[in-house]
Amino acid sequence: MSVPIIVDGKILALGAVANKKTEYQDEDANQLLAFLNSAQILVQRNQLQSSLRDSEGYYRLLFEEAAHGTAIADVATGEIISCNRKLAEMIGRTVEEIIGQHQSFIHFPPDSSMMESQSYSKHMRDEEGKVIEDQLFHKNGHFIDVEIVANQLDVSGKKVLHGVFYDISERKKLMEEYRRSAQLAALGTIAAGVAHEINNPIQGIMNCASLIARSLENKDRVSDLSQKILGESKRVAKITQDLLYYSKDARIEMKESDISQIIGGALTLISTKIKHQGISLQVEIQKNLPLVTIQPQSMQQVILNLIDNAADALEEKQDSPDGKVIEVKVFLNEENSNNGIEIDVIDNGCGMAKDVMSRALEAFYTTKPSSKGTGLGLSIVNDLVNKNGGKLFIESEEGVYTKISIIIPLPRAAHKVRH
Structure with missing residues (x-):
């Protein structure tokens, strides 16, 4: 006896059994269908997880290999949750040095009393999504002129600020x-x-x-x-x-x-x-x-x-x-x-x-x-x-x-x- 697994109008798989010499009854068919329904859910879950992994990998690659600096900070604490290599290169740091630091770390010298950059405070208030000119602080002691575009996002119940940094020093x-x-x-x-x-x-x-x-x-x-x-x-x-x-x-x-x-x-x-x-x-x-x-x-x-x-x-x-x-x-x-x-x-x-x-x-x-x-x-x-x-x-x-x-x-x- 064989029964197809149909998803979105397409045959996803075929379930078959051959354990009886006599004819299969309706009860046998119902048991097989119940089993195949459970199998269908597992298959779909695995496909979804695989798709999510592929999607996450794709967007992670875009994030990390972007031509411009990118960072994500926790709105509540100002802590930098993630950043890409380009941003790290812009200020002469490594990604590991930046993650976990307060957002002021990338804008001001270590001995500065400033806790909030001009762009961060503006993007947090009423200028979300706008291009704001600001500066980043390089490890060697000089400032870099940048334009920053940032938006607040909700990720798994946590509010974060996603910012993109464009180096405008030459301009x-x-x-x-x-x-x-x-x-x-x-x-x-x-x-x-x-x-x-x-x-x-x-x-x-x-x-x-x-x-x-x-x-x-x-x-x-x-x-x-x-x-x-x-x-x-x-x-x-x-x-x-x-x-x-x-x-x-x-x-x-x-x-x-x-x-x-x-x-x-x-x-x-x-x-x-x-x-x-x-x-x-x-x-x-x-x-x-x-x-x-x-x-x-x-x-x-x-x-x-x-x-x-x-x-x-x-x-x-x-x-x-x-x-x-x-x-x-x-x-x-x-x-x-x-x-x-x-x-x-x-x-x-x-x-x-x-x-x-x-x-x-x-x-x-x-x-x-x-x-x-x-x-x-x-x-x-x-x-x-x-x-x-x-x-x-x-x-x-x-x-x-x-x-x-x-x-x-x-x-x-x-x-x-x-x-």
Whole structure:
């Protein structure tokens, strides 16, 4: 007697017995069916286990051999449960050294008091699945720039954070080199305006000195001319100081700064160039703004380049009945979630088409001809703003206007203001 084992409409196996000389009864068939049903369950279980082993091996292989660093951490404790060889290579460690450590182990030096990386805390809160820029700490003592994407998963009732680490060191290096070369190129453009700006007070100093030589007997006249020389000399010193300030490397530590002074320095450097282009520069800076923690040089570069870009946009537009206008507005914005100091640079220039605006923050993207390509480009401006903890927003209408807004967050402590 034989009975087929059928699974999903297919014959999986055939059960047969030949232990009786007489005919088999229904009871015999039922016993054989019961046995075969049990056998069927065992066969299916073995097939499932084999499939799971194959699947687990496949995904384990993908995990371990991935081209990017990968790690899994326990959400409750922050302990790293698993990581691949690529992540270990990125920080000069072995997989065995990393597993079992707190997630801070891969981000900070061993003697650091930091217990939670910026990316970990963000991915744990409301930025799950987003790309967040952070750093890993290499065993040799240097930091590695990375982008991290992480998601929370539920594995056998345990919540874990699965993160993928992308090494962006080379990209950051190229961006920094490009920023620096663009900064130096921009100095050439600024220099002409600065030379003219310095020439005026120098002429005044020379004239006053000549008058002093002819007025030595008139003490009041000499005193008045001396004060003018002092004032013009201070003006030259201020212009020179602003130029040197701009030319410095921006890779410095963050410090508490007065954004009004930084913008004032930028305007000193570029105002003559703007004036010679027939552009009206309208500046509105709220008084007694809170201090912000930023890199002063890099923020001055940001302001200079936004104004310079606005001037270029005005050159590309035909004569406007309203004239060529650049507005710079700085004020405390407490009306929405982007709470902080807002800096707006607005021009009534050529504006941006939608496709241009969608790509405006891409690295090295520009619509300028090579002869005009001395600015930092919005991608690097955006990068500098991000380094200062800020956010950049673009609003534009082709042929009408462009508005670039920067929000610099306020310190968590009390708002410190300049009186």
